[in-house]
Amino acid sequence: MKPRRLVAAVLVPMVLVACSGGGGTKRTDALADLADEYLVPAYGDLATATAELQTAVADLCARPADATLATARDELAGARGAWKRTEAARIGPDMARRSAEKIDWPIDSTRIDELLDSSTPSPLTAEVVGTQMSSALRGFGALEHVLFAPDALVGLQSPRTCEYVVAVAEVASAEATAVAAAWNTASGDEPAYRDTLAGVDDSKTADMALDDLINEALNLTERMTDIELRVVRGDGPEAPPPDPVDPDLLLSIAEGPAGLGVTDALDRIFGLRAVVVDGIGPLLDDDLLAQVTAELDAAQAAFESLGDSTLRDAASQQTSQVRVAFDALKALQVTLATEVVADLGVTVGFSDTDGDSAG
Amino acid sequence: MLLTRSRYVSGRPGDQKPTENEGGHRVGAVLGTGRLVTVADRLGTPVPGWSVAAFRIAFGALVCFSSLRFLVRGWVDRLYLAPANHLTYAGFDWVRPLPGPAMYGLVIALAALGACIAIGFRTRLAAALFVAGFTYTELIDASLYLNHYWFVTLAAAWLVAIPPSGCASVDRGPGTVPTWAVWALRGQLAVVYVFAGIAKLNADWLLRAVPMRLWLPDRAGQLPLLGGLLEQVWVAYAMSWAGAAFDLTIVAWLLWRRSRPFAYGAVVAFHVATLMLFQIGVFGWVMIALTPVFFGPSWAQPLLRRVTRSPAPTGRPRVRTRPATLVALVAVALAQTVVPLRHLAYAGDVRWTEEGYYLSWRVVLTEKAGWLEFWVSDPATGETWLVRPTLVLEDWQARQAAIRPDLALTAAHLVADHYRELGRDVEVRADSWVSFNGRRRQRLLDPKVDLASHDRGITPFGFDASSFVLPLDPPVTE
Numbered sequence: 001m002k003p004r005r006l007v008a009a010v011l012v013p014m015v016l017v018a019c020s021g022g023g024g025t026k027r028t029d030a031l032a033d034l035a036d037e038y039l040v041p042a043y044g045d046l047a048t049a050t051a052e053l054q055t056a057v058a059d060l061c062a063r064p065a066d067a068t069l070a071t072a073r074d075e076l077a078g079a080r081g082a083w084k085r086t087e088a089a090r091i092g093p094d095m096a097r098r099s100a101e102k103i104d105w106p107i108d109s110t111r112i113d114e115l116l117d118s119s120t121p122s123p124l125t126a127e128v129v130g131t132q133m134s135s136a137l138r139g140f141g142a143l144e145h146v147l148f149a150p151d152a153l154v155g156l157q158s159p160r161t162c163e164y165v166v167a168v169a170e171v172a173s174a175e176a177t178a179v180a181a182a183w184n185t186a187s188g189d190e191p192a193y194r195d196t197l198a199g200v201d202d203s204k205t206a207d208m209a210l211d212d213l214i215n216e217a218l219n220l221t222e223r224m225t226d227i228e229l230r231v232v233r234g235d236g237p238e239a240p241p242p243d244p245v246d247p248d249l250l251l252s253i254a255e256g257p258a259g260l261g262v263t264d265a266l267d268r269i270f271g272l273r274a275v276v277v278d279g280i281g282p283l284l285d286d287d288l289l290a291q292v293t294a295e296l297d298a299a300q301a302a303f304e305s306l307g308d309s310t311l312r313d314a315a316s317q318q319t320s321q322v323r324v325a326f327d328a329l330k331a332l333q334v335t336l337a338t339e340v341v342a343d344l345g346v347t348v349g350f351s352d353t354d355g356d357s358a359g
Numbered sequence: 360m361l362l363t364r365s366r367y368v369s370g371r372p373g374d375q376k377p378t379e380n381e382g383g384h385r386v387g388a389v390l391g392t393g394r395l396v397t398v399a400d401r402l403g404t405p406v407p408g409w410s411v412a413a414f415r416i417a418f419g420a421l422v423c424f425s426s427l428r429f430l431v432r433g434w435v436d437r438l439y440l441a442p443a444n445h446l447t448y449a450g451f452d453w454v455r456p457l458p459g460p461a462m463y464g465l466v467i468a469l470a471a472l473g474a475c476i477a478i479g480f481r482t483r484l485a486a487a488l489f490v491a492g493f494t495y496t497e498l499i500d501a502s503l504y505l506n507h508y509w510f511v512t513l514a515a516a517w518l519v520a521i522p523p524s525g526c527a528s529v530d531r532g533p534g535t536v537p538t539w540a541v542w543a544l545r546g547q548l549a550v551v552y553v554f555a556g557i558a559k560l561n562a563d564w565l566l567r568a569v570p571m572r573l574w575l576p577d578r579a580g581q582l583p584l585l586g587g588l589l590e591q592v593w594v595a596y597a598m599s600w601a602g603a604a605f606d607l608t609i610v611a612w613l614l615w616r617r618s619r620p621f622a623y624g625a626v627v628a629f630h631v632a633t634l635m636l637f638q639i640g641v642f643g644w645v646m647i648a649l650t651p652v653f654f655g656p657s658w659a660q661p662l663l664r665r666v667t668r669s670p671a672p673t674g675r676p677r678v679r680t681r682p683a684t685l686v687a688l689v690a691v692a693l694a695q696t697v698v699p700l701r702h703l704a705y706a707g708d709v710r711w712t713e714e715g716y717y718l719s720w721r722v723v724l725t726e727k728a729g730w731l732e733f734w735v736s737d738p739a740t741g742e743t744w745l746v747r748p749t750l751v752l753e754d755w756q757a758r759q760a761a762i763r764p765d766l767a768l769t770a771a772h773l774v775a776d777h778y779r780e781l782g783r784d785v786e787v788r789a790d791s792w793v794s795f796n797g798r799r800r801q802r803l804l805d806p807k808v809d810l811a812s813h814d815r816g817i818t819p820f821g822f823d824a825s826s827f828v829l830p831l832d833p834p835v836t837e
Contacts, residue, residue, distance in 0.1 A: 027576075203586065207577060226747070288799075334730045334792050334800065341728040342794035345577035 027283060028206045032198035034279030040183050040194055042086045042271070047180035049079040050103070050173040057143070057169040061162035064153050073147055077260060079172070080104070080140045084267035088220050088275045091212040092193040093182035100139075102130060102175040107141035107256075116146075116161050124163045126170040138168050141256055148257040210280070211346045214336065217276055220268060221333040225326055261311030265303045265325070269296060276336070285343055292335055299328035402542070402688070403680035405535035406656040408524020412479070413659035414544055416527060417648035418514055419477025422489065425511075425641050426470035435466050438503060442753045445500040446760065446769045449815035449822060454498040465492055476518060479528025486518035502759035502766055506722050507642040510551055514649070517543050520687075527659075527667035536656075539680060539688055544652045546692065549610040551646070554699040554720035556606030561710075563725075564603065568595040569796045570726035571602075578636045589636075605629055613653035626650050637723060705821055711795060711803075711831040712824035713763045729761030729793040729803065733774050733810075736786045746787075751777050762793055764804060764828045771810030787811040795831065802829050 056075040060068040083104050086094075094100065115137060121128055129138050146155060146165050155161050183193045191201060199206025255261035273296050281289045302325035306314045314322050340346075429435060439456040447454060456462050469492050475485035490512060497508050521540040525532025563569050572595035579586040588594050605625065612622035630643035651658060680688075702715025709715045710725045736743040748757035751773040760766040771787040778785045789804040804810070808827040816822035 203579065207579075337730040338728045338792050338794040338800040342573065342726060342797050345573040345726075 027210055028199040028203055030280060030282050031206050031209060032194075032200075034275065035183075035194045035197050038274045038279060039086070039089055039197070040180075042082070042089075042274075043176075043180040043183050046079070046082040046086060047173075047177045049075070049082040050169070050176040053079040053143075054166075054169040054173040057147075057165050060147075061156060061166055064156045064162075066153070069147065069153055069156075073258070076140060076143050076147060077258065077263070079176075080144075080260060081263065081267045083140065083176075084264050085271040085274075087268050088217050088271035089213060090216045090220075091209060092197065094179045095212075097175070097179060097182070099175050099179050101135035103139050103172045105135040105139045105141065107139065107145060108134070108136035109145050112137055112142055112145055116155075116158065116164060119160075122160075124160065124167050126167045126174070129164070129167040130171040130174070138171055140172065142168050143172075144256040144258050144260075210344065213275060213280065214340060214344065214346050217272055218333065218336045220272065221329050221336065224265060224268065225329050225333060255311045259310030259312070262303055262306050262309060262314070266300065269300050269303065272296060272332075273300075276340070280340075280344070283344060284340065288335075288339055288343055292332065292340065295328055295332040295335060299325060299332060302328050397679075399680040399682070399685050402537060402539035402685065404538045405533070406538050406541060407660065408526040408532065408534055408536040408656070409660040409663055410652050410654060410656045410658055411521060411536050411540055411544065412524060412526035412528060412663060414649055414652045415479065415482065415518060416477050416663075418511075418518070418645075419473045419475070421473070421641060421645055421648060422493075422511060422515070423470045423473030423477060426466050426473060428641075429466055430463070430470070435463055437753075438755075439496070439499060442500070442756060444751050444773050446502045446752070446756055446766045446773075448498060448501045449765070449769070450817040451498050454495065456499055465496065469493060469496070476515075479523065479525075479530045482523050482528065482530050483519050483521075486515050490515045490519060500756070501717075501769070502756045502763075504717060505640075505642075506551075506720055507640075507645060509718055510547070510645070513547055514544070517547060527663040537680060539684070541652065541656055543688070543691075544649070545614075546695075548646070548650060548652065550695050550699070551720050551722075552606045552609050555722045555724075556603055556608075557699075558719070558721045558724050559599070559603040559606060563796050564599050567796075568592065568599045570724075571595040571599045573726050573797050574637070602629075613650065619653060623650060623653070633723070639723065642722075701821075706825040707828065708831050708834060711793075712828045713765060714821050714824040714828075716763075726796055727762040727793050728800075729758075730791065730800075731757070731761035731767055731770075731804075732790045733771060734788045734790060734806075735774060735778065736788070737778075737783050738786065739784065745790075746774055748774075750774060761791070762803075764824055765815070765822045767791060767804055768810055768813060768815055768822065768827065771813075772815065775811035785811065801832065805829050 053072070053075040056068070056072040060072040062068075090100070094103075111134070115124075121132065143165055146152065146161060149155055156165070181187075182190075186192050186195075195201065196205045197209045199209075273293075277289065277293050277296065281292070284292070302321055305321045306318055306325075309318060311322075436459075439462050440459050445456070457465060469489060472485045472489040472492070476482055476489065493508075493515065494512055497503070497512065517540075521536055521543070523530040523532040524536045525534055559565070564571075572592055575589040575595050575598070579589040609622060609626065609629075612618045612625070615622075627647050630647050633639060634643040699719040699721075702709035702719065705712070705714045707714065709719075709721070731748055733746045733748070734743055735746050748760050748767075748770045752760060752770055756766075757770070760770045767789060771789065774787050775785055786809040788806050788808065789810060790806060791802060791804040792800045793803040794800045805827050810827065813827055814823070
């Protein structure tokens with residue numbers, strides 16, 4: 001055989017094999033499906049829900065009444081749910097834009113009250129709220145603080161309060177719309193994030209996105225166990241906190257006056273299932289996928305068993321169910337951090353500096 | 360007793376055509392006079408210093424670059440100054456980072472010392488100071504341990520021991536180095552390859568192609584055309600076996616003159632490939648730059664003579680190796696053979712327990728994904744609560760502590776110290792899980808053991824891992 005033919009005989013099959021992929025579901029395919037079937041629609045839902053919230057808040061201020069207040073509260077719960085359902089995939093545009101700081105951020109209720117009692121800045125427009133104010137003074141938490149206050153309708157008689165909630169809702173809606181657009185639409189040199197996630201131009205971006213997805217899913221379970229559930233599971237606020245964070249702040253993050261802690265948890269588990277089981281699941285070993293599914297089922301069942309209770313009430317009245325929920329989430333957390341990470345090879349684990357040691 | 364140096368003392372030192380070009384390979388033939396030839400004489404025989412000079416220049420330049428890179432990337436602050444606590448080596452708890460400006464000054468000094476080594480300015484002093492400074496920085500935090508940093512320490516130590524040749528150097532010298540100097544550097548490189556190869560002789564690496572089959576698919580996106588190949592299982596097997604064969608045999612190929620150029624080509628290809636596939640910093644460049652010392656002692660002469668002045672003679676070169684030097688060389692060789700294998704004396708698998716990991720050239724060998732939390736209890740009050748390692752550690756430290764039992768033990772002590780400062784004398788137990796080489800997760804640390812009261816041992820002499828690390832089940836050999 002002539003050398004040139006020999007080279008061709010060796011190289012051509014290699015290239016064909018190389019281009020055919022490794023068999024089974026490819027990462028890029030799985031991530032494209034995840035984007036198309038869940039993430040893009042979910043961020044679209046968020047944009048829609050926040051727009052409806054904005055409308056409802058405007059109606060409430062135009063016609064303050066029990067009915068319009070109830071509608072605004074429902075729309076807030078709906079928008080908040082849409083946001084929580086994307087929380088397992090807090091990557092891409094909303095991370096780059098730091099959208100959470102405009103949509104849902106831990107609030108400082110004392111400062112909000114002081115702001116509403118003062119006369120400056122004035123007027124409280126979306127521009128002012130969105131660009132000049134602390135993140136602790138806006139987002140769903142701020143709306144919850146005003147709309148779920150015991151005397152909400154009385155407070156909304158104040159033009160400044162109405163001005164404020166309308167601006168906060170507008171900021172959240174605009175941000176959600178921008179994020180949804182970034183998932184779908186190219187802007188300048190930036191491709192639509194859907195394509196980045198799916199590795200359309202460069203499969204390396206899909207690898208990076210997969211890393212981010214697993215890490216964010218893990219972070220979410222950690223937030224749930226370390227922040228919301230740590231206090232209510234029975235450790236009690238008197239126990240030393242896990243990190244040097246004010247326990248009162250942890251409680252305020254966990255659950256505002258609307259008492260949506262359990263609903264939030266179920267929405268987050270919904271998003272975790274969509275991302276880890278339905279989205280990434282085809283890339284996992286069958287037994288491992290079954291384990292992750294079972295752990296999510298256990299966590300969901302534990303939270304559903306709390307019924308309409310708030311997390312605060314559950315802490316004192318349904319301690320055992322709270323512990324079950326905590327343990328189920330903890331099991332999922334460990335599975336994500338060890339077996340899922342290993343199965344996907346999302347972290348080689350070399351040192352961040354100059355690695356030669358694995359792990 | 361035996362004088363071959365007369366061959367070298369005529370003409371300009373360092374410029375002569377050596378009668379042998381293998382750093383002592385043919386010394387016996389040269390000395391074939393019927394006289395008694397001792398090992399000391401052979402090791403002391405002068406050979407041209409050009410290859411050692413090339414080693415020195417490459418080494419100095421790389422450590423200078425590496426130190427500057429450390430500064431530019433902000434690692435001085437992130438890795439040394441920012442952490443509230445460090446995962447110290449047991450027995451070296453007294454090593455603490457210097458205050459901020461001094462720590463920056465030290466790393467700048469290391470870069471300057473690297474430059475001094477490269478140009479051969481007060482080489483031995485510069486290398487000695489470098490060893491001291493570099494070792495100090497390495498002792499600050501055990502979670503930063505890397506095998507190639509250990510190699511850098513040893514290579515610098517050799518440059519302290521080797522008499523300056525004056526070749527391509529500000530320092531004056533005879534133009535030669537003792538034969539042992541060339542072989543010491545070759546031996547140091549050989550140790551890395553051989554023990555890295557021996558470490559690959561296990562069922563996971565050879566029979567299951569792990570961790571390669573875990574790592575390579577994640578790297579597929581980095582090679583646009585052939586990336587798909589990395590997703591093939593057979594490629595993982597091929598690379599595992601090729602890697603083991605490379606590490607185990609490359610020294611022999613480098614020593615054989617006929618195969619040497621091809622072997623060096625393989626060294627370059629191997630390390631470039633690993634640099635492309637894995638985040639291993641400057642390690643690959645270090646090996647590529649230093650391995651040419653396997654070529655003859657004069658290989659760099661044509662290259663270096665164009666850019667540097669010839670060595671200035673400073674006297675007659677030593678011939679016989681002093682007994683103390685000989686004893687030291689034997690001791691170092693023995694130590695470098697025993698230390699990487701000391702894990703065989705410990706219970707359990709070193710890849711799981713990490714007991715015997717340090718100083719052992721176990722390079723890019725395992726994949727671990729870990730989880731670590733501590734259950735802290737106060738016997739005085741009966742309270743028990745959960746603590747993450749990040750209470751006392753940075754994220755990057757905690758990630759290492761999750762997979763390395765000795766670091767987890769140190770972290771547990773730090774947690775206990777934290778609460779002791781708050782007036783609570785606590786017990787600390789681990790909730791620790793690790794997925795090793797793609798296996799389902801297992802508990803790494805015994806959750807019943809109070810780590811706060813467990814002795815940390817003395818690094819690297821072991822930490823009694825079997826008393827708090829649960830065994831890998833089933834063992835890797837099964």
